């Protein structure tokens with residue numbers, strides 16, 4: 001039996017059981033917008049919270065929260081309206097939700113992954129989108145696009161494959177940049193954290209893992225144009241999450 005955070009079927013079953021009970025939690029969490037199916041999104045949020053409590057080293061919720069904050073600032077920099085920015089940022093919180101169905105041993109391995117393990121990890125995009133497949137709202141459509149395409153690169157590389165350039169949904173191209181920025185700024189078992197300047201340099205000029213041109217240059221330019229804001233926004237989100245973590249009970 002593979003140890004995962006949550007099997008897809010369990011998530012679906014738990015949601016149907018907990019649907020009513022999570023309605024109140026949904027309001028408390030602020031996912032009470034008219035376009036949201038409250039119980040479902042509250043449950044998804046709680047799944048991220050639960051994963052962070054059980055496996056804090058995964059940093060799944062922290063990463064998602066920092067990506068959410070960075071995405072919001074990027075959307076504003078791109079001239080989006082407040083409702084649009086809020087929708088895309090809130091949906092970005094669930095971009096890696098598919099990882100909850102992957103084996104913990106692979107997700108937490110500090111060393112390099114075998115090709116078959118890498119392929120499995122890459123499936124988190126499709127798994128995440130499938131978790132939201134039953135939701136019919138506009139918000140769900142944005143969240144699905146983000147989950148499915150946030151690793152699809154502007155130059156056609158990346159995964160799941162099949163799209164390039166502006167054929168990739170805009171919300172996914174934005175979150176891709178927030179996601180890479182957070183990955184560069186964050187410490188991982190296999191790499192140290194980088195400072196803001198270095199992170200931006202890698203995103204603009206590329207490195208051995210991220211070829212130049214992999215990210216949407218228009219969105220990247222928007223990030224560069226408000227980089228002090230981006231840096232401060234990310235720092236604040238990171239600090240807020242650290243403070244939240246300190247309030248949590250030790251994992252069982």
Ligand SMILES: [Fe+2]
Nearest residue numbers: 095096150151
């Ligand atoms: Fe991802």
